[in-house]
Amino acid sequence: MRVGNLPGIRRLPVYLDILRKLRESGTETVSAHILAVEAGLLVSGVRKDLEMTGATGKTGVGFSIDSLVASIETFLGWDNPYQAFLAGAGNLGSALLGYEGFRNHGLHIVAAFDVNPGVIGRIVHDVKVWPLDELCGLAQRLHVNTGIITVPSSQAQSVADLFVTAGITRIWSFAPEILRVPSNVIVQREDLAAGLAELLVRSARRRVKI
């Protein structure tokens, strides 16, 4: 199995978006150069990212868009849609429930959970909000192995514990808290301030390539 690089992996969804739009407009092949222009990246970096997925192009022709989409989706595991729970149906949770990109990327959020009686029972972007204490019972009935955490920082660890008890092994957390989980569970922590850090350093050194 090829070993990837994380910044490159984070760029793959961008290429998928561009490829899907090109395909919708009737285009059948694409060069790394066009992808680089559309994504605002260097062509050498785009070539490296595409190589990671195992995609192969033809000299003078470029990549077939269909097979490039298939290579990226297979590499990311997005050709097998999977089901997820979301805990915390506040502003951020609701924004994620409404994010149209996730279904394209194989993620299907099947239920949301909250402790707030004003939110429980509501349907947010077609997903029902359940009481948090029904999470374990529902996890046993549905085939769910991914959990998304959008609760306030102070509740993040207890929700992570609940996910682990429910048999969830992939946790995607938007809480700043660093979570303690057993070694068989993978936590992907999204720090909203990370992008801010990147923006500021890039703008301070815009003439320096980083």
Place this chain on the structure above:
Amino acid sequence: MRVGNLPGIRRLPVYLDILRKLRESGTETVSAHILAVEAGLLVSGVRKDLEMTGATGKTGVGFSIDSLVASIETFLGWDNPYQAFLAGAGNLGSALLGYEGFRNHGLHIVAAFDVNPGVIGRIVHDVKVWPLDELCGLAQRLHVNTGIITVPSSQAQSVADLFVTAGITRIWSFAPEILRVPSNVIVQREDLAAGLAELLVRSARRRVKI
């Protein structure tokens, strides 16, 4: 000026969070090893990230927490608080307005904008929502050079154009759209699906170091 690496820069806010918590608990010095354990990272990577900021530790003692916080904040430019506008006061925009981490990181969102009459005039997490067509006028009165885009994809480019007209040179966009801006404007695009990609590839290859 030292040249940084983007994945390392994205990790710096994590170290700041940990350092501030340690300081609150009365701790004065910290080793790269402790930071690595707390952040769930390899100590070699943590050392490299800290070196990037110019911080220096003492053998057998580690880093002074105060000076390490100062080094990271100076490197990130977070010792100079700056003002930002946010366009799109829906779920994601409201979540960002309420994100407690930003003020710690020197970001002060001074006004939000929307086109929805049901939202205009409301106060969301202490920030007033203005009609979008007042953006340029307000930008001239306030010293604002950063704009955050949390509008739907279809409106992202027109909001970016408005920001550019208003003299904003740093744009942090949460819309999947790739934005066209003049070369003096920096766009930091956050793709919510990027973290999802990273989680899936990590869980598919959990025994492979990437």
